[in-house]
Amino acid sequence: MLSKEEKRDFDVAFDTYMKNPAWRTEYESAPSQECKDYLKYTYYDSKFFNPEKNADRLSELKAEYESKLSVEDWEYLKSKAGNSPFVGYADRKIKELQK
Protein backbone atom coordinates (compact mmCIF):
# COMPACT_ATOMS: atom_id res chain seq x y z
CA MET A 1 0.00 0.00 0.00
CA LEU A 2 1.33 3.41 -0.94
CA SER A 3 1.69 6.15 1.63
CA LYS A 4 0.02 9.48 0.88
CA GLU A 5 3.35 11.01 -0.11
CA GLU A 6 4.29 8.06 -2.33
CA LYS A 7 0.92 8.15 -4.05
CA ARG A 8 1.40 11.84 -4.81
CA ASP A 9 4.87 11.14 -6.29
CA PHE A 10 3.57 8.27 -8.40
CA ASP A 11 0.67 10.38 -9.66
CA VAL A 12 3.00 13.22 -10.67
CA ALA A 13 5.26 10.80 -12.55
CA PHE A 14 2.29 9.05 -14.13
CA ASP A 15 0.86 12.31 -15.47
CA THR A 16 4.23 13.07 -17.03
CA TYR A 17 4.48 9.68 -18.73
CA MET A 18 0.93 9.85 -20.04
CA LYS A 19 1.89 12.89 -22.09
CA ASN A 20 4.02 10.54 -24.19
CA PRO A 21 1.74 8.65 -26.63
CA ALA A 22 3.95 5.54 -26.54
CA TRP A 23 3.51 5.07 -22.77
CA ARG A 24 -0.13 6.08 -22.90
CA THR A 25 -0.78 3.37 -25.52
CA GLU A 26 1.12 0.80 -23.48
CA TYR A 27 -0.84 1.67 -20.33
CA GLU A 28 -4.27 1.88 -21.92
CA SER A 29 -3.82 -1.41 -23.81
CA ALA A 30 -2.88 -3.39 -20.69
CA PRO A 31 -5.07 -6.49 -20.25
CA SER A 32 -6.03 -5.93 -16.59
CA GLN A 33 -6.13 -3.33 -13.83
CA GLU A 34 -3.37 -5.27 -12.02
CA CYS A 35 -1.17 -4.95 -15.09
CA LYS A 36 -1.93 -1.21 -15.23
CA ASP A 37 -0.98 -0.85 -11.57
CA TYR A 38 2.31 -2.64 -12.25
CA LEU A 39 3.01 -0.42 -15.27
CA LYS A 40 2.32 2.66 -13.18
CA TYR A 41 5.02 1.44 -10.83
CA THR A 42 7.50 1.39 -13.73
CA TYR A 43 6.54 4.94 -14.78
CA TYR A 44 8.42 6.34 -11.85
CA ASP A 45 11.66 7.47 -13.42
CA SER A 46 11.55 11.19 -12.85
CA LYS A 47 13.93 13.62 -11.23
CA PHE A 48 12.94 12.61 -7.70
CA PHE A 49 13.45 8.89 -8.29
CA ASN A 50 16.62 7.19 -7.10
CA PRO A 51 16.66 3.40 -6.64
CA GLU A 52 19.87 3.60 -4.61
CA LYS A 53 18.21 5.75 -1.96
CA ASN A 54 14.86 3.98 -1.65
CA ALA A 55 15.90 0.54 -2.89
CA ASP A 56 14.20 -1.46 -0.15
CA ARG A 57 10.87 0.29 -0.56
CA LEU A 58 10.98 -0.13 -4.34
CA SER A 59 11.66 -3.85 -4.00
CA GLU A 60 8.78 -4.14 -1.52
CA LEU A 61 6.38 -2.38 -3.87
CA LYS A 62 7.58 -4.43 -6.81
CA ALA A 63 6.88 -7.69 -4.99
CA GLU A 64 3.40 -6.42 -4.11
CA TYR A 65 2.51 -5.46 -7.69
CA GLU A 66 4.14 -8.51 -9.28
CA SER A 67 2.27 -10.94 -7.04
CA LYS A 68 -1.03 -9.89 -8.61
CA LEU A 69 0.01 -10.44 -12.24
CA SER A 70 -1.40 -13.27 -14.35
CA VAL A 71 0.21 -15.17 -17.22
CA GLU A 72 -1.66 -12.93 -19.64
CA ASP A 73 -0.26 -9.84 -17.91
CA TRP A 74 3.29 -11.19 -18.10
CA GLU A 75 2.83 -12.05 -21.76
CA TYR A 76 1.74 -8.47 -22.38
CA LEU A 77 4.68 -6.99 -20.45
CA LYS A 78 7.05 -9.28 -22.32
CA SER A 79 5.61 -8.24 -25.66
CA LYS A 80 6.27 -4.59 -24.79
CA ALA A 81 9.89 -5.10 -23.69
CA GLY A 82 11.51 -5.10 -27.14
CA ASN A 83 14.96 -6.74 -27.05
CA SER A 84 15.50 -6.16 -23.33
CA PRO A 85 16.75 -8.91 -20.96
CA PHE A 86 13.39 -8.34 -19.24
CA VAL A 87 12.04 -10.78 -21.85
CA GLY A 88 14.01 -13.57 -20.15
CA TYR A 89 12.77 -12.44 -16.71
CA ALA A 90 9.14 -12.46 -17.91
CA ASP A 91 9.65 -15.91 -19.43
CA ARG A 92 10.75 -17.24 -16.05
CA LYS A 93 7.72 -15.69 -14.32
CA ILE A 94 5.35 -17.22 -16.88
CA LYS A 95 6.90 -20.65 -16.36
CA GLU A 96 6.56 -20.28 -12.58
CA LEU A 97 2.85 -19.42 -12.89
CA GLN A 98 2.21 -22.27 -15.30
CA LYS A 99 3.68 -24.89 -12.94
Place this chain on the structure above:
Amino acid sequence: MADRKAIKRYHRRVDERLAKRGKTFDGHRYDFNDKHDKLGRFAPKSGGSSGVKTAEDMTGEDIKVHGPSESKNHVAAYIKAHPEAEKQIRDDAKKYADAMQRVMKFREEHPDAINASYNASTGKIEDVNSGYCVTFHQNHKIGDEYGAYDDETYAMMIAVTKHELGSDEVYIGNFGNPEISFNCKDYQHAKRFCIEHNQHSIYDAKRGVLWKNPNWDESMNPIKGEGSNKDAE
Protein backbone atom coordinates in the same frame (compact mmCIF):
# COMPACT_ATOMS: atom_id res chain seq x y z
CA MET B 1 21.69 15.97 -46.45
CA ALA B 2 21.65 12.18 -46.63
CA ASP B 3 20.27 12.04 -43.07
CA ARG B 4 17.38 14.33 -43.94
CA LYS B 5 16.45 12.12 -46.86
CA ALA B 6 16.69 8.98 -44.73
CA ILE B 7 14.41 10.46 -42.06
CA LYS B 8 11.89 11.57 -44.66
CA ARG B 9 11.95 8.11 -46.27
CA TYR B 10 11.43 6.52 -42.84
CA HIS B 11 8.48 8.81 -42.07
CA ARG B 12 6.99 8.08 -45.50
CA ARG B 13 7.18 4.33 -44.87
CA VAL B 14 5.48 4.73 -41.46
CA ASP B 15 2.77 6.88 -43.07
CA GLU B 16 2.18 4.26 -45.74
CA ARG B 17 1.84 1.52 -43.14
CA LEU B 18 -0.57 3.61 -41.08
CA ALA B 19 -2.59 4.60 -44.15
CA LYS B 20 -3.13 0.92 -44.91
CA ARG B 21 -4.77 0.66 -41.49
CA GLY B 22 -6.79 3.83 -42.02
CA LYS B 23 -4.79 5.75 -39.39
CA THR B 24 -2.51 8.75 -39.26
CA PHE B 25 0.56 9.48 -37.16
CA ASP B 26 -0.37 10.95 -33.76
CA GLY B 27 3.02 12.16 -32.57
CA HIS B 28 5.33 15.04 -33.27
CA ARG B 29 8.09 14.44 -35.78
CA TYR B 30 11.50 15.86 -36.26
CA ASP B 31 11.13 18.41 -39.00
CA PHE B 32 14.07 20.42 -40.25
CA ASN B 33 11.87 23.49 -40.32
CA ASP B 34 11.21 23.17 -36.60
CA LYS B 35 12.98 25.40 -34.14
CA HIS B 36 15.96 24.03 -32.24
CA ASP B 37 17.36 25.03 -28.92
CA LYS B 38 20.87 26.39 -28.35
CA LEU B 39 22.33 22.87 -28.38
CA GLY B 40 20.70 22.01 -31.68
CA ARG B 41 18.06 19.79 -30.15
CA PHE B 42 14.63 19.31 -31.58
CA ALA B 43 12.13 21.57 -29.83
CA PRO B 44 8.49 20.72 -30.58
CA LYS B 45 6.15 23.60 -31.32
CA SER B 46 3.93 24.05 -28.26
CA GLY B 47 4.71 20.53 -27.17
CA GLY B 48 3.61 19.13 -30.54
CA SER B 49 0.34 17.34 -31.07
CA SER B 50 1.61 14.50 -28.86
CA GLY B 51 2.57 16.76 -25.98
CA VAL B 52 6.00 15.07 -25.76
CA LYS B 53 8.53 17.47 -24.32
CA THR B 54 12.27 17.72 -24.63
CA ALA B 55 14.63 15.91 -22.29
CA GLU B 56 15.31 19.18 -20.52
CA ASP B 57 11.61 19.77 -19.84
CA MET B 58 10.97 16.27 -18.54
CA THR B 59 13.95 15.74 -16.27
CA GLY B 60 15.13 19.19 -15.34
CA GLU B 61 18.55 18.21 -16.67
CA ASP B 62 20.39 19.47 -19.72
CA ILE B 63 20.76 16.31 -21.82
CA LYS B 64 21.47 16.21 -25.55
CA VAL B 65 19.78 13.37 -27.41
CA HIS B 66 21.93 11.54 -29.99
CA GLY B 67 20.57 9.92 -33.13
CA PRO B 68 22.21 6.83 -34.67
CA SER B 69 23.42 8.90 -37.61
CA GLU B 70 25.68 10.76 -35.18
CA SER B 71 27.53 7.60 -34.13
CA LYS B 72 30.58 8.08 -36.36
CA ASN B 73 31.01 11.66 -35.19
CA HIS B 74 30.53 10.57 -31.59
CA VAL B 75 33.25 7.90 -31.91
CA ALA B 76 35.68 10.35 -33.52
CA ALA B 77 34.98 13.06 -30.93
CA TYR B 78 35.36 10.64 -28.03
CA ILE B 79 38.70 9.30 -29.25
CA LYS B 80 39.93 12.84 -29.83
CA ALA B 81 39.00 13.75 -26.26
CA HIS B 82 40.53 10.54 -24.83
CA PRO B 83 43.66 9.84 -26.94
CA GLU B 84 45.13 7.70 -24.15
CA ALA B 85 42.26 5.24 -24.58
CA GLU B 86 42.39 4.95 -28.38
CA LYS B 87 44.43 1.73 -28.53
CA GLN B 88 42.24 0.03 -25.94
CA ILE B 89 39.07 1.16 -27.73
CA ARG B 90 40.28 -0.14 -31.11
CA ASP B 91 41.38 -3.47 -29.60
CA ASP B 92 38.01 -3.80 -27.84
CA ALA B 93 36.14 -2.96 -31.05
CA LYS B 94 37.87 -5.83 -32.85
CA LYS B 95 37.06 -8.20 -30.00
CA TYR B 96 33.39 -7.21 -29.91
CA ALA B 97 33.02 -7.42 -33.70
CA ASP B 98 34.24 -11.03 -33.46
CA ALA B 99 31.89 -11.76 -30.56
CA MET B 100 28.92 -10.36 -32.48
CA GLN B 101 29.73 -12.61 -35.43
CA ARG B 102 29.93 -15.65 -33.14
CA VAL B 103 26.49 -14.89 -31.68
CA MET B 104 24.97 -14.40 -35.13
CA LYS B 105 26.40 -17.73 -36.22
CA PHE B 106 25.15 -19.44 -33.06
CA ARG B 107 21.71 -17.95 -33.62
CA GLU B 108 21.56 -19.35 -37.15
CA GLU B 109 22.59 -22.79 -35.91
CA HIS B 110 20.34 -22.78 -32.82
CA PRO B 111 17.19 -20.82 -33.71
CA ASP B 112 15.30 -22.16 -30.65
CA ALA B 113 17.88 -21.00 -28.12
CA ILE B 114 17.77 -17.29 -28.69
CA ASN B 115 16.41 -15.80 -25.45
CA ALA B 116 19.66 -15.27 -23.57
CA SER B 117 22.39 -12.75 -22.71
CA TYR B 118 25.85 -13.57 -24.01
CA ASN B 119 28.99 -12.16 -22.47
CA ALA B 120 30.58 -10.28 -25.37
CA SER B 121 34.10 -11.12 -24.18
CA THR B 122 33.65 -14.86 -23.67
CA GLY B 123 30.69 -15.55 -25.96
CA LYS B 124 29.10 -17.58 -23.15
CA ILE B 125 25.54 -17.29 -21.88
CA GLU B 126 25.28 -15.50 -18.51
CA ASP B 127 22.49 -14.75 -16.09
CA VAL B 128 22.66 -10.98 -15.54
CA ASN B 129 21.36 -10.23 -12.05
CA SER B 130 23.02 -7.02 -10.90
CA GLY B 131 23.51 -3.46 -12.12
CA TYR B 132 21.57 -1.61 -14.80
CA CYS B 133 21.53 -2.67 -18.46
CA VAL B 134 21.41 0.04 -21.09
CA THR B 135 22.33 0.37 -24.75
CA PHE B 136 22.98 2.93 -27.46
CA HIS B 137 21.35 0.72 -30.13
CA GLN B 138 18.51 2.49 -31.91
CA ASN B 139 16.22 0.58 -34.25
CA HIS B 140 16.34 3.11 -37.01
CA LYS B 141 14.66 0.78 -39.46
CA ILE B 142 12.14 -1.90 -38.52
CA GLY B 143 13.32 -5.26 -39.79
CA ASP B 144 16.95 -4.22 -40.06
CA GLU B 145 18.86 -5.72 -37.15
CA TYR B 146 21.65 -3.18 -37.11
CA GLY B 147 19.50 -0.19 -37.97
CA ALA B 148 21.58 2.73 -39.11
CA TYR B 149 24.95 1.25 -38.14
CA ASP B 150 27.50 -0.47 -40.31
CA ASP B 151 29.52 -3.28 -38.68
CA GLU B 152 32.61 -1.16 -38.07
CA THR B 153 30.70 1.76 -36.54
CA TYR B 154 28.70 -0.59 -34.35
CA ALA B 155 31.84 -2.28 -33.01
CA MET B 156 33.50 1.09 -32.36
CA MET B 157 30.38 2.38 -30.60
CA ILE B 158 30.49 -0.69 -28.35
CA ALA B 159 34.10 -0.06 -27.40
CA VAL B 160 33.60 3.69 -26.88
CA THR B 161 30.44 3.19 -24.82
CA LYS B 162 32.10 0.59 -22.61
CA HIS B 163 34.84 3.12 -21.87
CA GLU B 164 32.39 6.00 -21.48
CA LEU B 165 30.11 4.12 -19.07
CA GLY B 166 32.98 2.48 -17.19
CA SER B 167 31.03 -0.70 -17.77
CA ASP B 168 32.42 -3.87 -16.21
CA GLU B 169 30.61 -6.18 -18.56
CA VAL B 170 29.25 -5.96 -22.08
CA TYR B 171 26.51 -8.36 -23.15
CA ILE B 172 24.89 -9.28 -26.41
CA GLY B 173 21.23 -9.60 -25.62
CA ASN B 174 19.58 -12.05 -28.00
CA PHE B 175 15.92 -11.49 -27.16
CA GLY B 176 14.45 -11.40 -30.63
CA ASN B 177 17.33 -9.61 -32.30
CA PRO B 178 20.99 -9.36 -31.27
CA GLU B 179 21.56 -6.08 -29.47
CA ILE B 180 24.48 -4.89 -27.41
CA SER B 181 23.89 -4.11 -23.73
CA PHE B 182 26.12 -2.50 -21.12
CA ASN B 183 25.99 -3.34 -17.47
CA CYS B 184 26.39 -0.13 -15.51
CA LYS B 185 26.69 0.00 -11.72
CA ASP B 186 25.46 3.56 -11.31
CA TYR B 187 21.76 4.20 -11.94
CA GLN B 188 22.06 7.94 -12.57
CA HIS B 189 24.80 7.33 -15.13
CA ALA B 190 22.70 4.67 -16.86
CA LYS B 191 19.66 6.94 -16.80
CA ARG B 192 21.50 9.80 -18.44
CA PHE B 193 22.87 7.47 -21.12
CA CYS B 194 19.37 6.06 -21.72
CA ILE B 195 17.96 9.53 -22.35
CA GLU B 196 20.94 10.61 -24.49
CA HIS B 197 20.39 7.66 -26.83
CA ASN B 198 16.59 7.84 -26.90
CA GLN B 199 16.18 4.44 -25.30
CA HIS B 200 12.90 2.78 -24.37
CA SER B 201 14.11 1.84 -20.87
CA ILE B 202 16.82 0.73 -18.47
CA TYR B 203 16.74 -2.86 -17.29
CA ASP B 204 17.26 -3.07 -13.54
CA ALA B 205 18.85 -6.53 -13.51
CA LYS B 206 18.85 -6.87 -9.72
CA ARG B 207 15.10 -6.27 -9.38
CA GLY B 208 13.94 -7.50 -12.80
CA VAL B 209 12.25 -4.19 -13.65
CA LEU B 210 12.27 -2.01 -16.76
CA TRP B 211 12.48 1.62 -15.72
CA LYS B 212 10.93 3.54 -18.58
CA ASN B 213 12.37 6.64 -20.21
CA PRO B 214 9.66 9.35 -20.10
CA ASN B 215 11.28 11.09 -23.07
CA TRP B 216 11.40 8.06 -25.37
CA ASP B 217 10.49 9.10 -28.92
CA GLU B 218 9.08 5.92 -30.37
CA SER B 219 8.92 7.28 -33.90
CA MET B 220 12.73 7.58 -34.00
CA ASN B 221 13.54 4.35 -32.14
CA PRO B 222 10.67 1.87 -32.36
CA ILE B 223 10.89 -1.32 -30.35
CA LYS B 224 10.70 -4.53 -32.32
CA GLY B 225 8.54 -7.53 -31.67
CA GLU B 226 4.90 -8.41 -31.38
CA GLY B 227 4.15 -5.68 -28.84
CA SER B 228 5.48 -2.77 -30.85
CA ASN B 229 2.95 0.06 -30.80
CA LYS B 230 3.80 0.68 -34.44
CA ASP B 231 3.13 -2.92 -35.36
CA ALA B 232 -0.09 -2.86 -33.37
CA GLU B 233 -1.50 0.11 -35.23
